[in-house]
Amino acid sequence: MIGGSVISAWAQETSGGRAETYRLLNLFGDVFERIRAEYVEPVNDRDAIENAISGMLTGLDPHSSYMNARSFRDMQVQTRGEFGGLGIEVTQENGYIKVISPIDDTPAARAGVKPGDLITMLNGQSVQGLTLQEAVEQMRGERGSTIRITIRREGTDRPIELTLTRDVIRPQVVRYRLEGGDIGYIRLTSFNEQTDVGLRRAVQSLRQQAGNNLRGIVLDLRNNPGGLLDQAVQVSDDFLNQGEIVSTRARRPEDAQRWNARTGDITDGLPVVVLINGGSASASEIVAGALQDHRRAVVLGQKSFGKGSVQTVMPLPGNGAIRLTTARYYTPSGRSIQNTGIEPDIEVLATRQEATANVPRGPEREADLRRALRNEGGVQTPAGTSLPPLQLPPGVAERVQRLPAEGAPAFDPTKPETDFQLQQALGVLRGIAAAPTPQRRAAR
Structure with missing residues (x-):
């Protein structure tokens, strides 16, 4: 726990040259304790501290940020260039998700997904209203898990429904x-x-x-x-x-x-x-x-x-x-x-x-x-x-x-x-x- 009394003791042991810094840290501790004690609903300590850290970093410039454990893992996955998913490069068109290209030897390619296909539904729910990133996150998932996608294809009268099993995907960067x-x-x-x-x-x-x-x-x-x-x-x-x-x-x-x-x-x-x-x-x-x-x-x-x-x-x-x-x-x-x-x-x-x-x-x-x-x-x-x-x-x-x-x-x-x-x-x-x-x- 970071409390005002803890930081006060720390500041007293520190040389006077940084007194202002530790006075401000003491202010932070006081605000944190007020929130924990008096906010209208109970506050999770980790959430409060992480929000404070995030605000401190985003206040510097547009590109400094805090990543919690899950976000850090996601970033490492993207950096390595592989994740669990279907294997399609997509864009957004008229509210639907349009397939630019399926990646060779992936679940999407093996199921016959084609360039130009419009993905209209994921697991029976319309993709309209979703951002492109939200739709991509729904299509990603653990290897071996399944997802049902509905496709509208030019020249085909009826929607095409496919059930795909996610696999490890190495995107074509x-x-x-x-x-x-x-x-x-x-x-x-x-x-x-x-x-x-x-x-x-x-x-x-x-x-x-x-x-x-x-x-x-x-x-x-x-x-x-x-x-x-x-x-x-x-x-x-x-x-x-x-x-x-x-x-x-x-x-x-x-x-x-x-x-x-x-x-x-x-x-x-x-x-x-x-x-x-x-x-x-x-x-x-x-x-x-x-x-x-x-x-x-x-x-x-x-x-x-x-x-x-x-x-x-x-x-x-x-x-x-x-x-x-x-x-x-x-x-x-x-x-x-x-x-x-x-x-x-x-x-x-x-x-x-x-x-x-x-x-x-x-x-x-x-x-x-x-x-x-x-x-x-x-x-x-x-x-x-x-x-x-x-x-x-x-x-x-x-x-x-x-x-x-x-x-x-x-x-x-x-x-x-x-x-x-x-x-x-x-x-x-x-x-x-x-x-x-x-x-x-x-x-x-």
Whole structure:
């Protein structure tokens, strides 16, 4: 128990230099005792203390937080990249859960779930009214447990009911395919312990599929919220032969760190386009910033989220953990993207509506969050001016369209041809590949 008398005794034994700190701790103890004694209903001591700790951390910045034991276990599961579930990547559409893709050799794939299926019910209860996260949590569960899902499929008159048995799922944080037989498309959905290994496998598989015809790589980081710093460093290193990848500066100068690339580009110098948008954050911005600063890739899309801080997870034995912001990070050229984001080399909007003045500017970004850290310590030049000029073959950048044509089909995750930003990225890569050899080299 933390009570006022306990903290008073502690403060009396402490040097006077910290008297104010312990006076405030004494205030905390007094409030805690008042709540325990006089609140209208009995209060659980653990809940009260955990709420206080949570408030103390969330009051610092948007990314520091307290995780109780269960939340800490869930975070560790996500970091490892496996959990109990059905094996489907989903999005939300008109209140229903839409299947983007079933993961190979999972309960969903074996049961015949198909891309484009709409999940309308879970265990007989409608999914309408649920957030996407709430629906995903219902579909996850212990290996061996069952769930009944109801599907509406285009071309089928009646709903399809399936009973699936959950299994251990290893999500595809790396998804890839060959576009037009000559361009490799690789999407990273997050940065967990499986990301770098998955990226290397993807490049190897694409090389085998394309033979000698592989002409470039699209690295899709859109809506990738980030994850592990070491994975962002390794992914960046995969495309670089030398130079700094990222540096971090903490409260104490001696805690500053710097990561440099090692020799070895897994693509052997193939041209790369990195796709970003307002949902690309943290580790995604480290990768995009490193490849942009070294002019190793053309960054295309929309300005990224702008999260330039590093969080350290500190376990509290038997009591979960805290996630504490401990450093800011900086791109190789010394830029801090905190509150500003990565500006694309070539801006391409996903829809025409985003260019309309009376429409909100898109997803909430770091700068919109309360108590977001200031941008400080980085180079003060305007975004992009400290970088070497972007060298592309003549006419390539000029042929990129900033907006979809009027009446263009709406984006459907199951139909790559409706992905306007991707189609522009493919055009850039094919333009680079078609240029004479000296110009191609200059663009790398």
